[in-house]
Amino acid sequence: MTALRVxxxxxxxxxxxxxxxxxxxxxxxxxxxxxxxxxxAANAKVGNDWDAAVLESTLGGDVLAAEGGCVTVAVVAxxxxxxxxxxxxxxxxxxxxAAGAYVYVAVAGGLDVEPVLGSxxxxxxxxxxxxxxxxxxxxxxxxxxxTPYDVERLGGTGPLRxxxxxxxxxxxxxxxxxxxxxxxxxTPRADRVALRLAGPALDPGIxxxxxxxxxxxxxxxxxxxxxxxxxxxxxxxxxYPVVAVVTADDLDRAAQSRPGATLRFAPIGH
Amino acid sequence: xTVAAYGDRALRCTVDGLADAHALCDALLRAALPGxxxxxxxxxxxxxxxxxxxxQEAAHALAASIDIGATSRRTPRMHELAIRYDGPxxxxxxxxxxxxxxxxxxxxxxxxxxxxxxxxxxxxxxxSGLDPRLATARHAxxxxxxxxxxxxxxxxITGIYxxxxxxxxxxxxHVTATLFDVRRDPPALLxxxxxxxxxxx
Numbered sequence: 500m501t502a503l504r505v506x507x508x509x510x511x512x513x514x515x516x517x518x519x520x521x522x523x524x525x526x527x528x529x530x531x532x533x534x535x536x537x538x539x540a541a542n543a544k545v546g547n548d549w550d551a552a553v554l555e556s557t558l559g560g561d562v563l564a565a566e567g568g569c570v571t572v573a574v575v576a577x578x579x580x581x582x583x584x585x586x587x588x589x590x591x592x593x594x595x596x597a598a599g600a601y602v603y604v605a606v607a608g609g610l611d612v613e614p615v616l617g618s619x620x621x622x623x624x625x626x627x628x629x630x631x632x633x634x635x636x637x638x639x640x641x642x643x644x645x646t647p648y649d650v651e652r653l654g655g656t657g658p659l660r661x662x663x664x665x666x667x668x669x670x671x672x673x674x675x676x677x678x679x680x681x682x683x684x685x686t687p688r689a690d691r692v693a694l695r696l697a698g699p700a701l702d703p704g705i706x707x708x709x710x711x712x713x714x715x716x717x718x719x720x721x722x723x724x725x726x727x728x729x730x731x732x733x734x735x736x737x738x739y740p741v742v743a744v745v746t747a748d749d750l751d752r753a754a755q756s757r758p759g760a761t762l763r764f765a766p767i768g769h
Numbered sequence: 770x771t772v773a774a775y776g777d778r779a780l781r782c783t784v785d786g787l788a789d790a791h792a793l794c795d796a797l798l799r800a801a802l803p804g805x806x807x808x809x810x811x812x813x814x815x816x817x818x819x820x821x822x823x824x825q826e827a828a829h830a831l832a833a834s835i836d837i838g839a840t841s842r843r844t845p846r847m848h849e850l851a852i853r854y855d856g857p858x859x860x861x862x863x864x865x866x867x868x869x870x871x872x873x874x875x876x877x878x879x880x881x882x883x884x885x886x887x888x889x890x891x892x893x894x895x896x897s898g899l900d901p902r903l904a905t906a907r908h909a910x911x912x913x914x915x916x917x918x919x920x921x922x923x924x925x926i927t928g929i930y931x932x933x934x935x936x937x938x939x940x941x942x943h944v945t946a947t948l949f950d951v952r953r954d955p956p957a958l959l960x961x962x963x964x965x966x967x968x969x970x
Binding site for chain 1: 773774775776777778779781794798805806807808809810811812813814815816818820821822886887888889890891892893894895949951955956957960961
């Protein structure tokens with residue numbers, strides 16, 4: 500069996516894919532890669548389906564080695580150049596430092612860990628799927644490989660584009676303008692679930708709302724007035740008003756923000 | 770019902786209440802729209818998340834075409850869950866309700882509950898229909914560990930922890946049923962709209 504040996508696991512590296520689809524009404528988060536564009540790019544470089552299982556390494560630095568055969572690996576979103584290498588059995592590869600918060604490591608054939616409810620992703624909120632990587636562990640590699648292909652990568656810089664949230668009518672007027680007018684700092688409480696932002700307090704004027712489904716990109720406003728930007732591993736439901744929603748294209752780069760980074764929002768479509 | 774875009778790859782359908790939310794959720798799941806990754810009913814809404822913005826227009830049109838009044842409604846499943854009223858917060862709940870522990874138990878077990886929605890954790894049901902007298906605020910500081918099967922109260926909702934986890938709900942008892950198991954199909958014992966009764970043992 501061809502496999503990838505985890506010679507050294509980074510501080511938080513998980514297996515991710517396109518997410519656990521179709522069980523949210525039973526309380527199961529979708530989860531999956533937080534930067535879907537980079538998941539797609541990494542898989543394209545080794546000829547996998549766009550949503551094949553990959554490693555999502557927080558900040559990079561893991562060491563991997565091929566076992567039982569050669570393994571072709573694409574390492575994407577590092578601070579140096581992205582790389583495709585074919586590892587000989589026993590040959591170690593040190594994953595570079597992340598350009599942002601997450602590096603993606605795709606393996607030709609995909610990681611073939613046991614799927615749970617149709618997905619191989621680690622759900623960091625509920626613990627479904629394979630646990631975070633540990634040093635010494637062996638990751639099976641799938642045998643079905645394809646031809647590498649190109650995908651368009653929308654880099655993008657500047658403010659994160661937002662659409663108005665669904666609960667604006669419950670909030671004081673001008674709150675969306677205040678969100679868009681301010682600069683926000685990503686706090687250390689940033690993970691796959693959400694970026695918690697710090698900046699001028701935006702008083703929502705209400706405590707909670709009747710719970711309802713959340714979406715990736717939702718900018719929620721709890722009573723302390725500090726926005727929470729939800730990412731791929733968001734909870735199924737939320738109980739605070741959502742003032743804005745970051746567009747799908749821009750959420751990928753938002754997810755790559757490290758603690759200490761500053762973010763701005765820009766409105767579209769209103 | 771109204772259907773509105775929720776960002777650029779989700780829809781938010783607002784409805785009159787839980788029964789409509791459950792009917793719409795069932796209809797949307799049956800329709801198996803292309804690109805749908807999540808359908809989440811709640812008190813007055815159903816939120817549909819899509820894989821990408823290109824699915825938004827077709828999903829919007831289809832959702833808007835559903836006539837909730839005319840959708841076939843499945844007969845709700847009834848679950849009778851064996852419960853032991855041995856929770857560490859039972860006395861507190863009774864005291865705040867101004868009733869004896871026996872009376873608090875009687876009132877909780879007399880409830881005819883509806884699974885409003887599932888959230889917080891896979892398979893965790895928010896059950897509506899709690900005796901208003903038993904409504905109790907959750908703990909200011911959540912417990913580090915609440916066991917699988919723990920039945921709790923938070924405000925006017927009662928719920929069941931499917932797995933060991935931290936939790937702030939007032940724990941009144943424990944059920945023996947397994948609420949969530951990934952090897953089962955479907956993995957959750959309870960679905961939105963199902964009915965629940967607690968049977969003391």
